[in-house]
Amino acid sequence: xxxIPLYEQIKxxxxxxxxxxxxxxxxLLPSEPKLAxxxxxxxxxxxxxxDDLVLQGLLVRHQGRGTAVTEHTPFRFFHLFxxxxxxxxxxxxxxxxxxxxxxRTERDSLELASGKQVTRILRVRYLNLEPKxxxxxxxxxxxxxxxAKMSARDxxxxxxxxxxxxxxxPIVGKRERLRAATATKSEARxxxxxxGTPLLEIECVAYSHRAQPIEWRISRCLTDEHYYxxxxxxA
Amino acid sequence: xxxIPLYEQIKxxxxxxxxxxxxxxxxLLPSEPKLAxxxxxxxxxxxxxxDDLVLQGLLVRHQGRGTAVTEHTPFRFFHLFxxxxxxxxxxxxxxxxxxxxxxRTERDSLELASGKQVTRILRVRYLNLEPKxxxxxxxxxxxxxxxAKMSARDxxxxxxxxxxxxxxxPIVGKRERLRAATATKSEARxxxxxxGTPLLEIECVAYSHRAQPIEWRISRCLTDEHYYxxxxxxA
DNA sequence: CAGTGGTCTAGACCACGGA
DNA sequence: CCGTGGTCTAGACCACTGG
Numbered sequence: 001x002x003x004i005p006l007y008e009q010i011k012x013x014x015x016x017x018x019x020x021x022x023x024x025x026x027x028l029l030p031s032e033p034k035l036a037x038x039x040x041x042x043x044x045x046x047x048x049x050x051d052d053l054v055l056q057g058l059l060v061r062h063q064g065r066g067t068a069v070t071e072h073t074p075f076r077f078f079h080l081f082x083x084x085x086x087x088x089x090x091x092x093x094x095x096x097x098x099x100x101x102x103x104r105t106e107r108d109s110l111e112l113a114s115g116k117q118v119t120r121i122l123r124v125r126y127l128n129l130e131p132k133x134x135x136x137x138x139x140x141x142x143x144x145x146x147x148a149k150m151s152a153r154d155x156x157x158x159x160x161x162x163x164x165x166x167x168x169x170p171i172v173g174k175r176e177r178l179r180a181a182t183a184t185k186s187e188a189r190x191x192x193x194x195x196g197t198p199l200l201e202i203e204c205v206a207y208s209h210r211a212q213p214i215e216w217r218i219s220r221c222l223t224d225e226h227y228y229x230x231x232x233x234x235a
Numbered sequence: 236x237x238x239i240p241l242y243e244q245i246k247x248x249x250x251x252x253x254x255x256x257x258x259x260x261x262x263l264l265p266s267e268p269k270l271a272x273x274x275x276x277x278x279x280x281x282x283x284x285x286d287d288l289v290l291q292g293l294l295v296r297h298q299g300r301g302t303a304v305t306e307h308t309p310f311r312f313f314h315l316f317x318x319x320x321x322x323x324x325x326x327x328x329x330x331x332x333x334x335x336x337x338x339r340t341e342r343d344s345l346e347l348a349s350g351k352q353v354t355r356i357l358r359v360r361y362l363n364l365e366p367k368x369x370x371x372x373x374x375x376x377x378x379x380x381x382x383a384k385m386s387a388r389d390x391x392x393x394x395x396x397x398x399x400x401x402x403x404x405p406i407v408g409k410r411e412r413l414r415a416a417t418a419t420k421s422e423a424r425x426x427x428x429x430x431g432t433p434l435l436e437i438e439c440v441a442y443s444h445r446a447q448p449i450e451w452r453i454s455r456c457l458t459d460e461h462y463y464x465x466x467x468x469x470a
Numbered sequence: 471c472a473g474t475g476g477t478c479t480a481g482a483c484c485a486c487g488g489a
Numbered sequence: 490c491c492g493t494g495g496t497c498t499a500g501a502c503c504a505c506t507g508g
Contacts, residue, residue, distance in 0.1 A: 003485085005496060031474060042498045047475090055290075063475045064506030081412075176465045177316075179458040180415045180433035198415035198433045203462075223414040227438075230411045230465045238504085240477060266493060277479045282494090298494045299486035474506075484496075 006041055010049040013039070018058060018069065018170070019209045025164070028066040029059070058172055074158045077174055077206070080127070080226045085233065090133065091126040094155045095190075098122075099141055099148035106138050109205050109216040117141035119148040121155065124190050125219075127226060134187045134199075138216045143169060160206070169214055174206040178228065181220060191222055200228060241276055245284040248274070253293060253304065253405070254444045260399065263301040264294070293407055309393040312409055312441070315362070315461045320468065325368065326361040329390045330425075333357075334376055334383035341373050344440055344451040352376035354383040356390065359425050360454075362461060369422045369434075373451045378404060394450075395441070404449055409441045413463065416455060426457055435463060 017023055029035070032050070036043040050067060053059045057076075061067050074089055081087055102110070102118040110118070119141045125133035137159070141148060144167050156162045160171040181201040188195045199220040206215040221228075252258055264270070267285070271278040285302055288294045292311075296302050309324055316322055337345070337353040345353070354376045360368035372394070376383060379402050391397045395406040416436040423430045434455040441450040456463075 007496080033474090042500095044499085045497060048496085050475095061475060062506080063504065064473080066474060066506090175468075178413055178435060178463040178465070180435040180456075182433050196431070198417050200413060200415040200435070221415075228413040230413070233410075242477080268492090277481095279480085280478060283477085285494095296494060297487080299488075299492080301487095301493060471508085472506105475504090477501100477503075479501075480499095482496100482498075485494090487491105487493075489490085 006039075007045050007048040007052070010035075010039055010041070010046065011052055014049060014053060015058075015209050023069050025069045025071045025170075028068050031066060056172070072158075072161050072164070072171075074161075075232075077160065077171070079176075079228050079230065079232055080133075080221065081229050081233065082127070082226055088127050090157070091129070092135075092155075092157045093124050093126070094152035095122040095124065096120075097148060097150060097152055097155070102138075102140075106216060110138070110140055110213050112140055119144055121159075123155075131191045132222045132226065134190055134220045136218045139214060143167065143214065163214070170208055171206045171214060172209060173211075174204050176202055176204045178202055183220070187220055193222065197222070199223075202228070241274075242280050242283040242287070245270075245274055245276070245281065246287055249284060249288060250293075250444050258304050260304045260306045260405075263303050266301060291407070307393075307396050307399065307406075309396075310467075312395065312406070314411075314463050314465065314467055315368075315456065316464050316468065317362070317461055323362050325392070326364070327370075327390075327392045328359050328361070329387035330357040330359065331355075332383060332385060332387055332390070337373075337375075341451060345373070345375055345448050347375055354379055356394075358390075366426045367457045367461065369425055369455045371453045374449065378402065378449065398449070405443055406441045406449060407444060408446075409439050411437055411439045413437055418455070422455060428457065432457070434458075437463070 023029060030038070032043050032046050035046045039046065050059060050061070054061060058070055059067050060070050075087055078087070078090070097119065099117055099119045102112050102116050106112070106118050107114060107116065112118070118138050121137040123135050123137070124131050125135060139147070144163070163169045163171060179201045181199045183191060183193055183195055183197040183199055185195055187199065188197065200223045202219040202221065204217045204219070205213050206217065208214050258264060265273070267278050267281050270281045274281065285294060285296070289296060293305055294302050295305050310322055313322070313325070332354065334352055334354045337347050337351050341347070341353050342349060342351065347353070353373050356372040358370050358372070359366050360370060374382070398404045398406060414436045416434045418426060418428055418430055418432040418434055420430055422434065423432065435458045437454040437456065439452045439454070440448050441452065443449050
């Protein structure tokens with residue numbers, strides 16, 4: 001019936017260990033010969049599986065050292081660049097954390113059953129000390145218990161690392177949809193611009209292993225001094 | 236001194252043949268054993284080189300048939316989707332083709348020496364019969380001789396295929412920068428909207444083999460019924 | 471130095487496509 | 490049916506990292 005290649009099965013098995021906190025980011029995996037022995041396949045087959053995961057960005061190889069779980073750099077999923085090409089680390093100020101029943105759109109994006117609760121985060125992000133991004137984040141309350149009761153003050157700048165360390169939920173990919181929009185009254189106030197100023201709207205679903213949607217986010221960005229780049233530049 | 240892997244050298248050699256019109260899109264390459272014999276390496280090394288080129292999107296494999304040069308689908312580099320997720324083929328109306336000395340920005344984007352000539356194309360693109368994109372295209376006149384003297388009527392809908400077939404210049408990759416903007420008076424007229432309507436600006440450099448920049452393009456898009464997607468969806 | 475991943479080989483068997 | 494690419498093996502040698 002099934003003719004799934006060995007290396008695919010091994011990828012699945014490794015994904016399982018990555019999904020559970022079996023291996024933490026930065027940690028070295030067993031060496032290729034070890035894995036080959038464990039799965040009872042040749043080293044070449046292990047390499048094929050690892051190569052795929054490296055390509056997906058989940059693993060990093062270092063000749064002479066070993067293969068490690070990728071550490072999240074804050075830039076990994078941040079696609080805004082300053083006009084001169086430099087990437088800046090955004091500072092975030094959380095405005096509000098609240099919890100409520102998921103809307104239709106939220107349920108669709110996060111693949112939730114109707115009636116489920118979501119936690120929403122509202123925040124402003126600063127680039128070079130100026131407010132540039134107005135952001136709404138939405139996650140399933142089930143996956144992030146206690147998040148709704150946190151103080152806005154305690155939420156870190158970059159939440160993906162936080163998701164992983166506090167809730168054991170790794171973000172490994174995302175899908176973004178972009179549109180042009182204009183600033184609402186509230187956005188205009190927070191971003192220090194006039195109502196109607198053009199904004200770049202980034203609607204984004206972040207995924208964990210096996211394409212499970214974790215976070216739905218809408219970022220509305222001032223692009224007077226920055227641009228969104230695809231694919232991300234090296235610098 | 237040199238420690239370039241064999242498969243990298245082979246990739247280079249194959250790229251050379253792809254760049255010259257040695258092999259045309261859709262054409263089958265020699266089989267792996269043939270190539271292995273020709274380059275005097277093992278089949279595994281050939282596979283490694285081909286795998287890389289497939290990953291770059293230059294080649295396509297078909298089990299039982301062979302390895303072929305990728306044919307350009309009009310969608311390959313078109314990232315706009317209708318709100319319901321469907322991709323439409325844009326219709327284009329060319330407004331003007333002209334030739335002039337390259338500006339500073341154009342020289343930088345296309346890596347041209349100062350004083351070089353460029354050919355500019357101005358056009359409007361339609362989605363579902365409605366004008367949605369106002370586009371400026373800029374290419375080196377040296378690479379596209381005679382293009383400036385063409386009639387706007389004779390320019391096809393999708394130019395990348397045209398570049399390749401008429402001028403032997405294949406487009407294999409691009410880099411896009413996105414910003415939010417507002418419609419100028421001229422854009423407003425062509426797109427049937429009011430001045431100040433928000434537009435998604437896509438500034439894009441298209442590359443040929445070995446990262447040679449070929450085309451610089453600015454598309455200003457109405458995103459009232461469409462969105463830009465990264466990464467591109469399957470559908 | 472021992473152990474890691476990086477490259478390369480020579481072979482095997484299988485799944486698929488076309489004549 | 491043969492030739493194609495797809496998977497898998499077992500082993501070689503090299504380059505790099507760390508102690």
